[in-house]
Every structure is written in structure tokens, then in C-alpha cells.
Amino acid sequence: MNxxxxxxxxxxxxxxxxxxxxxxxxxxxxxxxSRVAYLTRFSNTRVFAKALSRELPADLFExxxxxxxxxxxFAHVERARRERDARATPDLASDVASLDPYRxxxxxxxxxxxxxxxxxxxxxIQHDFEGKTLVPFVTHGKYGAGSSLSTLADLTPxxxxxxxxxxxxxxxxxxxxxxxxxxxxxxxxL
Ligand SMILES: Cc1cc2nc3c(=O)[nH]c(=O)nc-3n(C[C@H](O)[C@H](O)[C@H](O)COP(=O)(O)O)c2cc1C
Numbered sequence: 001m002n003x004x005x006x007x008x009x010x011x012x013x014x015x016x017x018x019x020x021x022x023x024x025x026x027x028x029x030x031x032x033x034s035r036v037a038y039l040t041r042f043s044n045t046r047v048f049a050k051a052l053s054r055e056l057p058a059d060l061f062e063x064x065x066x067x068x069x070x071x072x073x074f075a076h077v078e079r080a081r082r083e084r085d086a087r088a089t090p091d092l093a094s095d096v097a098s099l100d101p102y103r104x105x106x107x108x109x110x111x112x113x114x115x116x117x118x119x120x121x122x123x124x125i126q127h128d129f130e131g132k133t134l135v136p137f138v139t140h141g142k143y144g145a146g147s148s149l150s151t152l153a154d155l156t157p158x159x160x161x162x163x164x165x166x167x168x169x170x171x172x173x174x175x176x177x178x179x180x181x182x183x184x185x186x187x188x189x190l
Contacts, residue, residue: 032102032103032104033058033059033101033102033103033104034056034057034058034059034102034103034104034105034106035058035059035061035096035099035102035104035105035106036049036052036053036056036058036059036060036061036105036106036108037061037062037063037096037105037106037107037108037123038060038061038062038063038106038107038108038109038137039062039063039064039108039109039110039117039119039120039123040062040108040110041069041076041110041172042110042169042170042172044110044139044169044170045108045109045110045137045139045169046062048108048137048139048165048167049062049106049108049137052106052108052137056106058104058106059102061096063092063109063119063120063122063123064092064093064094064119065090065091065092065093065118065119065122066090066091066092066093067090067091073172073173073176077112077113080112080113080117080118081113083118084112084113084114084115084118087121088118088121089118089121089122089125090118090119090122091122092119092122092123092126095123095126096127098127099127099128099129099132102132103132103133104132104133104134104135105129105132105133105134105135106135106136106137107120107123107124107134107135107136107137107152108136108137108138108139109136109138109139109148110138110139110140110169111138111139111140111141111143111144111145111146111148113146114143114146114147114148115146115147115148115151116147116148116151116152116155121151121155124152124155124156125155128158129156129158129159130158130159131158131159131160132156132158132159132160133159133160133161133162134152134156134159134160134161134162135161135162135164135165136149136152136161136162136164136165137164137165137166137167138164138165138166138167139166139167139168139169140166140167140168140169141168141169141170141171141172141173141174142168142171144166145164145166149164
């Protein structure tokens with residue numbers, strides 16, 4: 001799938017929504033304002049978030065935890081696992097004041113231990129999605145969206161949820177293991 005196929009898949013749901021009236025007939029395009037909010041660690045999700053914000057256009061917001069996650073990948077996974085099991089809602093470093101001006105929210109995140117990342121849970125709980133259109137876009141390292149989308153649905157019962165965009169992307173763990181293999185071969189030759 002090239003960049004334009006990806007963009008078409010992401011932007012199409014909102015365009016369709018804007019162009020079909022309640023009776024199914026066409027109405028004037030009145031898309032309303034859109035917000036792209038996203039969480040990333042390795043920047044895969046950021047690439048899509050920035051492209052969406054440019055193409056739509058939409059206001060961009062990066063979700064960050066107040067207490068940053070460990071640089072070490074495995075320590076990060078361990079904290080993510082604890083937070084998942086506790087259904088934690090860690091404080092965010094900053095927040096958008098309100099989603100009121102926005103009709104459509106594009107919510108991007110990576111999968112953490114098969115679930116919705118805890119800071120995204122915080123973001124979703126802090127805002128009222130009643131009557132909003134929610135378009136999830138998700139990146140994962142191989143194992144798919146896990147339980148994240150059903151968790152998101154449980155947290156946003158009043159939202160109109162569009163078909164999510166889900167894509168496998170490079171995974172830090174795989175890259176680190178390749179680095180380890182390379183380092184071993186270098187060290188063996190020293
Ligand atoms: C803490 C943590 C947990 C992860 N858990 C999973 C997982 O359960 N399943 C999976 O397929 N990928 C998992 N991944 C891999 C990421 O979802 C994947 O690499 C994603 O594309 C990274 O997005 P980003 O570049 O926006 O950070 C995990 C990554 C991290 C950092």
C-alpha cells in the first residue's frame with residue numbers, strides 16, 4: 001500500500017460522512033472541524049497523524065504522559081503491562097482545552113501489550129465524545145489491534161465510530177534484536 005492508498009483509506013470515511021444526508025441523498029459538503037490526536041513512541045503513528053492533519057486539514061495534538069515512559073524498550077513494555085492490568089489513567093503532560101469545536105476526531109495510537117495505551121485511555125476519558133465521529137488509526141508491530149478497539153468502543157458509547165485504519169509497522173523490538181545480532185558479529189570479529 002503506498003502513501004496515497006493509505007491516505008485515501010483514512011480520509012474517505014469523513015468525506016463520505018460529509019457528503020451524505022440523513023435520507024441518503026447528497027448534501028452540501030460541510031465537514032466541520034477535525035482534530036487529529038495521537039500517541040507515538042517510535043514515530044510510525046506520527047507520520048500518519050501529520051499526513052492526515054495536512055490532507056484534511058485538521059488540528060494536530062500529540063498525547064504525552066506527564067511522567068515520560070522509560071527509554072529502555074523492555075522497561076517501557078513492563079510499565080505498559082502494569083498500567084494495562086490496572087486500567088490506569090496516567091496524567092497527561094498537556095491537554096487540548098475541549099473537543100467541542102470538533103465534529104470528527106481522528107485518534108491515532110500504537111498498540112501496547114495488545115491494548116489501548118494508558119495515556120490514550122486518559123485522553124478519551126477526559127473528553128466527551130457524545131455525538132462526535134471517531135476515526136481510529138492504529139499501528140502495531142505484528143499482532144494486530146488486540147483489544148484496543150473494543151476498549152475504545154466501551155469508553156466512547158455515544159460516538160459514531162468509523163472503520164479503523166490498522167497497519168503493521170516496524171517494531172522497536174525487532175529493530176533492537178537486529179542491532180544485537182549485528183553487534184555480536186562485530187564483537188566476534190574484534
Ligand atoms: C510498550 C509497547 C508495547 C507494544 N505491544 C505490542 C503488541 O502487543 N502487539 C504488537 O503488535 N505491537 C506492539 N508494540 C509495537 C508497536 O505497536 C509498533 O511498533 C507501533 O507501530 C509503534 O508505533 P510508533 O512508531 O508510533 O511508536 C508495542 C510497542 C511498545 C512500545
